[in-house]
Amino acid sequence: MRSIKPDxxxxxxxxxxxxxxxxxxAILSSGMLLGGSIRRRLAxxxxxxxxxxxxxxxxxxxxxxTPLSIFSLLTTVSLIGCVAVGMTFITLxxxxxxxxxxxxxxxxxxxxxxSLSLGTGTAFLLALxxxxxxTGLQGAIVGWFRANxxxxxxxxxxxxxxxxxxxxxxxxxxxATRGFAAFKGRIAGIPVEVLVFFATVILGQLIVSWxxxxxxxxxxxxxxxxxxVAGIKVPHIVTVAYLLAGAFACVSGVLxxxxxxxxxxxxxxxxxxxxxxxxxxxxxxxQGGAGSVLRTLVGATVIAAVQVCLLLRGFSDQLQYxxxxxxxxxxxxxxxxxxxx
Amino acid sequence: MTRRWADRLLRAKVRPFxxxxxxxxxxxxxxxxxxxxxxxGTAFSMLQLFATFGLVALGLGLSMLVGEFDLSVAGIMxxxxxxxxxxxxxxxxxxLACGLAAGLASGFVQGLxxxxxxxxxxxxxxxxLLTLQGLxxxxxxNRTISxxxxxxxxxxxxxxxxxxxxxxxxxxxxxxxxxAAMAWTHIGRDVVACGSDRRAAMTAGVNTDRxxxxxxxxxxxxxALGGVLLDYSLGAASxxxxxxxxxxxxxxxxxxGISVVGGxxxxxxxxxxxxxxxxLRSGLSAIGVSPHVHDIVTGAILLAVAVxxxxxxxxxxxxxxLSGGWRHS
Numbered sequence: 001m002r003s004i005k006p007d008x009x010x011x012x013x014x015x016x017x018x019x020x021x022x023x024x025x026a027i028l029s030s031g032m033l034l035g036g037s038i039r040r041r042l043a044x045x046x047x048x049x050x051x052x053x054x055x056x057x058x059x060x061x062x063x064x065x066t067p068l069s070i071f072s073l074l075t076t077v078s079l080i081g082c083v084a085v086g087m088t089f090i091t092l093x094x095x096x097x098x099x100x101x102x103x104x105x106x107x108x109x110x111x112x113x114x115s116l117s118l119g120t121g122t123a124f125l126l127a128l129x130x131x132x133x134x135t136g137l138q139g140a141i142v143g144w145f146r147a148n149x150x151x152x153x154x155x156x157x158x159x160x161x162x163x164x165x166x167x168x169x170x171x172x173x174x175x176a177t178r179g180f181a182a183f184k185g186r187i188a189g190i191p192v193e194v195l196v197f198f199a200t201v202i203l204g205q206l207i208v209s210w211x212x213x214x215x216x217x218x219x220x221x222x223x224x225x226x227x228x229v230a231g232i233k234v235p236h237i238v239t240v241a242y243l244l245a246g247a248f249a250c251v252s253g254v255l256x257x258x259x260x261x262x263x264x265x266x267x268x269x270x271x272x273x274x275x276x277x278x279x280x281x282x283x284x285x286x287q288g289g290a291g292s293v294l295r296t297l298v299g300a301t302v303i304a305a306v307q308v309c310l311l312l313r314g315f316s317d318q319l320q321y322x323x324x325x326x327x328x329x330x331x332x333x334x335x336x337x338x339x340x341x
Numbered sequence: 342m343t344r345r346w347a348d349r350l351l352r353a354k355v356r357p358f359x360x361x362x363x364x365x366x367x368x369x370x371x372x373x374x375x376x377x378x379x380x381x382g383t384a385f386s387m388l389q390l391f392a393t394f395g396l397v398a399l400g401l402g403l404s405m406l407v408g409e410f411d412l413s414v415a416g417i418m419x420x421x422x423x424x425x426x427x428x429x430x431x432x433x434x435x436x437l438a439c440g441l442a443a444g445l446a447s448g449f450v451q452g453l454x455x456x457x458x459x460x461x462x463x464x465x466x467x468x469x470l471l472t473l474q475g476l477x478x479x480x481x482x483n484r485t486i487s488x489x490x491x492x493x494x495x496x497x498x499x500x501x502x503x504x505x506x507x508x509x510x511x512x513x514x515x516x517x518x519x520x521a522a523m524a525w526t527h528i529g530r531d532v533v534a535c536g537s538d539r540r541a542a543m544t545a546g547v548n549t550d551r552x553x554x555x556x557x558x559x560x561x562x563x564x565a566l567g568g569v570l571l572d573y574s575l576g577a578a579s580x581x582x583x584x585x586x587x588x589x590x591x592x593x594x595x596x597x598g599i600s601v602v603g604g605x606x607x608x609x610x611x612x613x614x615x616x617x618x619x620x621l622r623s624g625l626s627a628i629g630v631s632p633h634v635h636d637i638v639t640g641a642i643l644l645a646v647a648v649x650x651x652x653x654x655x656x657x658x659x660x661x662x663l664s665g666g667w668r669h670s
Contacts (some may be wrong), residue, residue: 078615096463099587145651148601149462150410152647154588158640165633277471286464318478325472332464333454 043337047283054302061309063253068208071191073301073308078197079140079252079259081300084278085204086248088296089241092208094221094288095142095149097276100156104131105253105268109166112257113175122252132243134160139242143235165263167227172264175257183258193255199309204293207244217241222289249275277328278303283335303327346522357598360642364617368624375628381503383627388509390619394589395512395612396567400560401596407556408536408603409462413451414564415586417444418471421476421565422572423580426488433493433573438570447473448561452554462557478579485579494576500592508570515563520608532556534567537604550625558615593618594644600650618641 083101088096112127138156142149183192208214216237219227228234250331252271257263282299284291308321320327350359372378397414404411411480421440429436451469457463488494497508505513508532523529535541535552543549597614621635648654 042460045404097467141648141651143651144657145648146653147647149653151591151601151643154591155640155644155647157588158592158636158643160640162633162638162640164637166631166637170633273471276467280464280467286396287461288466300470316479316482318475318481318483320473320475321478322472325475328471329454329465331469332468333458335463336458336460 012166025222028099039337043334046185046334051302054305058305058309061312062308063312068333069308070313071194074194075191076304076307077297077300078191078193078306079255079272080274080278081297082200082255083249083254083275084300085200085293086245086298087272087275087279088204088208088284088291088293089217089244089248090149090277091279091284091286092221092239092288092291093217093241094224095238095241096286096288097150097272097279098135098153098156098242098245099150100138100153100160101135101245101249101271102268102270102272103160103265104134104158104264105249105256105271107131107134107160108253109175109257109263109267110164110265111167113180113263114229116179117176120182123179127254127257128247128250130252131246133246135246135249136239136243139245140235140241142242143238161265165288167322168264174262179256180258180261183213183255183334193259196251196255200251201293201297202245203287204248204296208292213240218289218291220288221285221291272301272325277324279333280328281331283331285335286332347381350423353600354607354610357610357617358598360596361613361617361620364620364624368620368628371630372624372628374493377627377629378624379628381621384504385500385506387616387619387626388504389506389515391612391615391620392509392512392620393567393571393614394586394593394636396515396563396570397586398593398615399591399608399611400515400567400595402597402599402606402614403519403532403556403563404462405594405601406603407532407553407598408535408539409455409464409553409556409558410453410508410579410601411448411557412587413447413469413473414590416470416477417447418568418571419580420444420473420477420480420568422428422448422568423481423486423578425569426486426572426578427480430489430572433490433529436573437559437569441565444563444565444568446561448564449554450559451561452557453624455483455557456550456553474580481580485577487577488573488575493575494574497570497574501626508574511570512569515566516608516612520612523608528555531670533604535603549597571611577622587637589618592639595650596642597648600616 023116079303083105087097087101108127108131111130112123115123115126118126136158138149138152141147142150150174159324183196185192187195208217216227216232217240219230219232220234220237224234227237249271256267260267266332280286280298280299281302282291282295282297284295285300303324306323310320310323311317344384350357354505368378377383397418400417404414405635421444425436425440427436429438447469451462451465454460455465458623498506500506501510519630523532531542531547531566532551534545534547535549539549542552567624593614594606594611595601595614596617597606599614618635618639625635625638627633
């Protein structure tokens, strides 16, 4: 699955290549190209060593390989993971991140709980529709006017929080029925959250790598101008990416609502930062164009594994945030080291 | 004639003050002469809010002016405050120094990483934000830490001349100094040059790396100062929710006429942006509107400015008109 990515080709050939148009292929391959590929391999190597080290550390942690810790790891991954899968689409199209997804999923959870009396399926669809429309509108503004994505998402954050507080009067929302239990139990011994999360990962990865929209998203992210020249309707693609992001984030909102049985605007706060951390740790490029949902799955798992290990080894609960931040910084630095020839 | 005036009022340099005037006018109309809005109390609380968000907005605004984006200001603000409260229990000035040093170091290191590895500032400061916020959680153990000396809090918040407090006076002084430095020294010229065209600035002999590192260091310093002043005056430090700081700071900078692509804007514009937000907050609560309406109003203004500044807005409108307007689309 390799689409045309002008930025990456340029970075692979090296900065000087644009100047020496008539350079012999042999010179290119022996000089700059090789230099670039060594860097790439080095970065890949460092990444693999880190992953292996983490795996060894996890296995050596007493109590890690028990069903209890594995399931707690999987559930942690699932709740943040659905949001991260959604965020992947935004990052992939070159729009960095949405700071409003956490608030969106809180609001979607409240929509879900408030409309449970209409039936579980209807409530789920309403919550999904709510998040999709709210986030899709932001995508349309970003796509059609090329407005700054961070600004639009911060504006949306203010609007969502303000509207939610005014509408609910700042009170928690409690469900009328217990129809949310369907999203809570276990099927064949596996928590429903985990099953739902794996379904979103598979669906997300199928969209990214097997559909024309997914390919168009990668091209849009790597060079929007080139994508437009190639006949891609960039505004549509960006809007679709945001629509998907909203839908996936709201799945997490419904799972959270089912887990806690009530909802307020605090429910999903911080989930947007957790999600972007998972996306970046997985190795999706922050400038867009290169990435996948499977990488996000890896990123979310790495972060959750570190958290579980720290907890099992008796470190303070707070250390995990600090370590996660350091991992994000490290991966971002490593990533550009590998990308740049 | 009216059109020319409208153009003049909406021009980038004047727009922050137009929005500020508009906000005052709307609130005065909503107040309907009951006098709750035009009172010394409202003005005082407005300036207190100015002190809370002003410095962090100024730091963020300066980073946007140089064409970058400092997401970490929220983390630095909360770190600076916590470090100051933890170290300055007996000597407030020692705490102030430690808090400022933490902010300075965070900004400097991030600037260094960015220029050294040629990384985008959003990527580095996003990592920085998560790291610094995590560090704050570790330092405070995710609890609210109270500051033993209440005299400091009372001293910082005591009214001076009815309107100001020591805290807001410091914030205003920082704004004045920054505005003066930007207007009359070569630093201001270099920052704007780097923001509008990095390559051209480099060709013209500006050490752009040094400017970027400098701006991020100053931004860290200002955010930390804002955090120290806030936590000292609250008498407590706690790891704040990130959105509570970042959203108002970005909104203030954008309403204040700072362009996201860099090179456009002025510290006085940022001051007007912060004042607009502060007036909306304290004014709306003074006349008895639900306190969360200001979130909606701020979001709406921010969205409007984001759309107005979007590079493709004109293109889409022209394409829409050419296609025959509403009838055909």
